[in-house]
Amino acid sequence: MEQAVLREDMVDSLTHESKGCLQTPRLADAMRTVSREAFVEDDRAAYSDRSFERFGTRVLAPSTAARLLEALAPEADDDVLIVGVGVGYTAALVAEIVGPERVHAIDITRRLVYDARSNLATAGYEAVLVDRRDGAEGLPEYAPYDKILLEAAAVEPPRALREQLADDGRLVMPLGAAEQTLTVVAADGSQRRLGGVAFQPMLVEGEQADTVERNRTHREDRERAQQAAQSRAGWEQEWIDWDDY
Template sequence: MDRSTLRADMIDSLEHTLSRPLSASVLSALRSVPRDEFVPDTPYHNRASEFEGTRVLAPQTVVQLLEALDLSAGDSTLIVGSGVGYTAAMIAEIVGETNVHAIDIDRTLVYAARDNLSRAGYDGVLVDCVDGANGLPQYAPYDRIVIEAAVLKPPQALLSQLSEHGRIVYPDNPGHPEQSIVAADRFTRNFEQLDTFGTAQFRPLLVAGESTRGPERNRMHREDAEFATQGYFAKHGWEQEWIDWDSHL
């Protein structure tokens, strides 16, 4: 079966699962982006997969993020958590590749995303190795920011990099089995939650010093036992509760 037929079957499956037609821009991106350049094994199945210790989002989750972003041509967009680059390619199809900036704390993933995007024909997308909590102020402001990792609330550094009428999209409740994809608009230094766009499961946002493949931060045995009994925190990123997000202003 050729690639275009597989993509068409994937789109039909997505619309059936979501019980609604997809927007014209998202449909066009789904038809155009060769997902097999980013996901080698069963790329057009609607399921998540693993690569180098990170979760590759299922097509349905990518669609939910894009619909929450409500993208328009020319929107300057920052992706926090480049992963393998598929989301960046999808966004590039809508806003234009030179308007897409993607960052990841994992250098291996940054190189993989760059290679995948180049093979797929999206060389204009910028991918850099940066702590996601700090954003990428060199190219701010952004009309849209999407965080591909769960956070208690968006870091202040990211909110400060939104344009006046910008929008940020993120999964909430890190460590919980079911998270909501949240969209919020920025007004001066505050933001107002607009809506949720379905549920998903993301890993917590990593910060400087953490890695998808490295050891956990050192902790006392008593603390380890205490957090383990709560059943709340993931293996990596448990420190999200004590990060001083305001320090990233």
């Protein structure tokens, strides 16, 4: 079956009342246009509504991508920042709506940055700028942004991302830790909550999947615990002759 037919079937399933996660015509058109098979390894399953794992990150299911972008509501000529770009699929959808030159994307994992660049080029969106950055810092060189999408959970909206919003801009993100809510955050800090989600937490430097250890702090804690366990208290030291005391 041709991929275009599969894309059409995917959009039909997402707009059906049983799911109802895709409602905006311009987003539906983008999902009909963007070749999802350019962003996943299994062409046969590219249009099934399920997520994939790649390079330690989750490739969002189409219904999840639709929920995020319905909340983001990108419009033609918006300047958009995607934080945690992953393999690049949502960036491509946004680029189809606003134009590739208006989309900037960052990820803390270098392998994913290279992968996203390659995938976006394959899909025809090579003009999207993808850079390796700490997501909490955003990309201030190109601010302000009309829309910012954070594809990772945080317990509160990162200050730098809020500061990089235009006066009438919006930040969309999963807000919370164990219990997360898809949240729209305005530049003034006001919030609108749109229902539960489940995302991986936003990583900081030293935690990304392509480092030797996912969490540098945990590694140091473990090493110090091992050193403490192997060290001897004063009364155990062999060089002290306790019979002299």
